[in-house]
Amino acid sequence: xxxxxxxxxxxxxxxxxxxxxxxxxxxxxxxxxxxxxxxxxxxxxxxxxxxxxxxxxxxxxxxxxxxxxxxxxxxxxxxxxxxxxxxxx
Ligand SMILES: [Zn+2]
Numbered sequence: 001x002x003x004x005x006x007x008x009x010x011x012x013x014x015x016x017x018x019x020x021x022x023x024x025x026x027x028x029x030x031x032x033x034x035x036x037x038x039x040x041x042x043x044x045x046x047x048x049x050x051x052x053x054x055x056x057x058x059x060x061x062x063x064x065x066x067x068x069x070x071x072x073x074x075x076x077x078x079x080x081x082x083x084x085x086x087x088x089x
Contacts, residue, residue, distance in 0.1 A: 015048055
């Protein structure tokens with residue numbers, strides 16, 4: 001049995017499916033394994049979940065509007081590639 005390994009980019013791509021339980025078992029497991037060991041992806045997951053909860057609280061939309069989602073993921077992807085060492089800036 002092979003073990004699937006996901007990258008941060010994969011997590012970002014699969015995030016909405018992951019949150020909605022739409023992933024195949026092995027992909028979902030690989031995603032969980034990655035998130036458990038990756039601070040970046042934990043932050044992404046937390047902020048996405050909070051945003052979804054906010055939307056639900058307001059009762060305006062059950063799903064994140066796609067444009068918002070794309071914007072958020074784009075910002076996160078940029079943040080990953082522009083990470084600065086702590087204590088700078
Ligand atoms: Zn990651």
